[in-house]
Amino acid sequence: MNQMEAVRLERQKLMDDFINNRQPQRVPIVSTCSTWAYYYKGYKPIDGIRNDAVMEEVVRSIYTDFYWDIVEIGPVVAYRPELFAILGGGTFTFTEEGLHQTNPGAIAVMEPEEYPELIADPYEFLLNKIYPRRYKLFAHDVDFETKFAGIKEIFAVRGLIAKQMQKHDEIAENEFGLHNTIAGLILAPVDFILDYLRDFHGIMRDIKRRPEVVREAGMVLVNYALDEVEKIKPEPGKSILIPMHLPTFLNPRDFEKVYWPSYKKLIDELVARGHSVKCAFERKYDHLFDYLQELPKNRIVGVFEDDDLRLVKKKLGDTMAIQGGITTQALNFCTPEECIDICKGLIDDLAPGGGFAFSTNKAMISASDGKAENLKAVTEFVREYGVYK
Numbered sequence: 001m002n003q004m005e006a007v008r009l010e011r012q013k014l015m016d017d018f019i020n021n022r023q024p025q026r027v028p029i030v031s032t033c034s035t036w037a038y039y040y041k042g043y044k045p046i047d048g049i050r051n052d053a054v055m056e057e058v059v060r061s062i063y064t065d066f067y068w069d070i071v072e073i074g075p076v077v078a079y080r081p082e083l084f085a086i087l088g089g090g091t092f093t094f095t096e097e098g099l100h101q102t103n104p105g106a107i108a109v110m111e112p113e114e115y116p117e118l119i120a121d122p123y124e125f126l127l128n129k130i131y132p133r134r135y136k137l138f139a140h141d142v143d144f145e146t147k148f149a150g151i152k153e154i155f156a157v158r159g160l161i162a163k164q165m166q167k168h169d170e171i172a173e174n175e176f177g178l179h180n181t182i183a184g185l186i187l188a189p190v191d192f193i194l195d196y197l198r199d200f201h202g203i204m205r206d207i208k209r210r211p212e213v214v215r216e217a218g219m220v221l222v223n224y225a226l227d228e229v230e231k232i233k234p235e236p237g238k239s240i241l242i243p244m245h246l247p248t249f250l251n252p253r254d255f256e257k258v259y260w261p262s263y264k265k266l267i268d269e270l271v272a273r274g275h276s277v278k279c280a281f282e283r284k285y286d287h288l289f290d291y292l293q294e295l296p297k298n299r300i301v302g303v304f305e306d307d308d309l310r311l312v313k314k315k316l317g318d319t320m321a322i323q324g325g326i327t328t329q330a331l332n333f334c335t336p337e338e339c340i341d342i343c344k345g346l347i348d349d350l351a352p353g354g355g356f357a358f359s360t361n362k363a364m365i366s367a368s369d370g371k372a373e374n375l376k377a378v379t380e381f382v383r384e385y386g387v388y389k
Contacts, residue, residue, distance in 0.1 A: 007177030011069045015181050015237035015357070019276045021298040021321050023354030027347060027386030029379055030181070030323060030357050031068040035099060036364035037061070037075040040372055046098030049077050052164065059168050063176045065372075067379045071172050071180045072241075073363050076164045083157045086150055088136025091196060099365065108199040109133040112206055115213045118197075122224045130197065183238040183275070184229040189221035189262040190214065191245045203246070211258050218262030225266055234274035239301055241278045242266075248283035255288055264294070271296045278303060278323075282362075289315040305361050313350050321355040326378055328360055331370030336377035343378050347386050358382045 017024035035045040037058045048055040058075050079100040084090040091107050092100040109130055110118070117125045131138040137150040172178040187195060193214065194203045206214050229240055247255055270277050278301040285292070286307055293316060300320035304312050309324050316322070325346050330339055343358070350356040364370055 004174055004177040008173055008179050011177065011179040012237040015070050015179055017354065018321050018357050019237065019239060019299075019301055021355040023388055026388060027351050027382060028069045028357040029067060029382050029386075030070040030072050030359035031062070031066075031178075032073045032360050032363045033062050033066075033075065034073045034363045034365050035075060035077065036366065036369050039367035044097040045077050046096070048075065048164075049080055049098050052167070055164055056167060056171065059171050060175070063172060063178060066376055067383045068176075068178060070357070071178045072182055072359065074165075074168045074172065076161070076168045078161060078165075080157060080161065083154065086137065086153045086157065088139075089134050091134075104199055106134065107196065108202050110197040110202075112198075112202070112210065115206075115210070115217055119213070119217050119220050122221055179237055181238055182241050182278070183235060184232045185241045185243070186225045186228045186266075188242055188244060188259070188266060189218040189225055190259045191243070192221055192225065193217060194246050200249075204249070207250070207254050207258050211254070215258045215261055218258070219265065222262050222266050222269065226269060229270075229275075232275075234276075239276040239278035240270055241280065243280045244282055244285075247288055248281075248285060250288075252287060252291070255291065260291055267295055267300070271299045275299075276301065281305060281307070286311060286315075292316055293319050295319055301357075303359070303361075309346060310349050313356075317353075317355060321357065322350060323357040323359055324361050325358045325382075326360055328362060328364060328369040331360065331364075331374045331378075332368055334374065336374050339374045339378050340381045343382055344385065347382065351386060351388070354388075358386065 011028070014024045014026065014028045018028050035048075038045050038048055038054075041058050041061050043054055043058065048058060055076060062075060077098060079092060079094075081094040081098070084092060084094075089106065091103060093103040093106075094100050114125070114129070117129065132140050136142070137147060169180055172180060190203075194200065198206060203214070232240070247259055250259060267277055267279075276299050280303045282305050284306045285304065289312075292302070297319050298321075301323055302312065302316060302320045303323045305324075309322060312322055312324075326339060326342055330342055334342070347356075347358070360370070
């Protein structure tokens with residue numbers, strides 16, 4: 001075993017202890033440096049899409065210049081403009097710099113009266129109804145040869161993305177001994193309806209007018225979500241990531257009625273299969289903490305974006321491990337000394353007993369998500385201060 005592999009295994013143990021709510025040797029430092037890394041090196045994300053050498057330079061720089069134990073999100077761009085150009089549509093639009101943004105007008109492609117068809121057979125409904133509406137390539141009047149050629153192009157682009165992701169992982173693991181903590185990513189069933197079928201206004205109307213059918217659709221889509229990670233085997237220190245989009249906008253009554261049943265079923269099944277689950281609780285969730293206490297103990301990592309982490313620790317610390325720390329706003333606007341003070345207070349209050357990993361509160365995507373001198377200051381501080389004695 002070479003030195004880097006030994007370091008990676010040590011960090012894998014750190015993460016496994018953290019995920020299972022045990023006390024590791026020190027607080028793990030998790031990298032969520034996404035496309036911010038390109039701006040740090042004077043590039044734009046589109047430069048990494050177009051040039052493998054740029055991508056590799058950025059990856060090596062972000063892992064050389066800052067201290068990390070764990071990689072959660074890397075700089076490789078997973079969504080490419082040319083992919084959606086081939087498809088002839090999609091739920092994203094792109095900036096000139098190569099960043100993707102949700103295109104709200106492209107999401108609502110299902111009518112509320114079509115829930116029964118979705119419930120009867122999600123695969124049939126998506127393939128024959130939704131895809132032809134969303135993607136010009138799959139429109140019913142497009143001939144087989146054109147579709148076949150387009151699909152070949154899609155696989156070619158996806159192959160380029162996979163190649164860059166593989167190269168990123170090789171560099172991170174072999175050159176820097178970094179452990180990649182994300183085994184796979186899926187959406188909670190009702191979030192899938194929000195993000196790909198009904199849009200925000202549509203699903204909020206559905207929840208008020210036909211909550212039972214939204215709940216039922218969510219329950220049916222649990223197996224659809226599980227199929228996304230069917231071939232992924234559980235590994236120590238790794239989790240299935242579930243971004244959470246809708247619950248922050250729901251009152252507890254609607255959450256319990258519509259969202260919670262399929263979400264809880266999905267989590268329970270993933271845990272039964274041996275997986276740990278990382279839930280990205282975007283925005284604020286303090287109004288739903290009573291429900292989250294019912295999740296499987298010591299198998300969940302909660303990443304909280306805007307909640308008070310001290311309150312999270314008090315309410316949920318016996319249930320799940322907690323990941324978070326410095327906000328991207330603080331990294332961008334505060335001084336290094338102010339950022340360090342924030343981190344010291346969080347470690348003092350959250351680290352005792354284990355179950356805490358340090359990261360930014362959300363992925364670093366744009367240039368305004370943090371100053372390099374602040375990021376360097378806090379990662380070095382946590383490395384030295386976050387040791388259990």
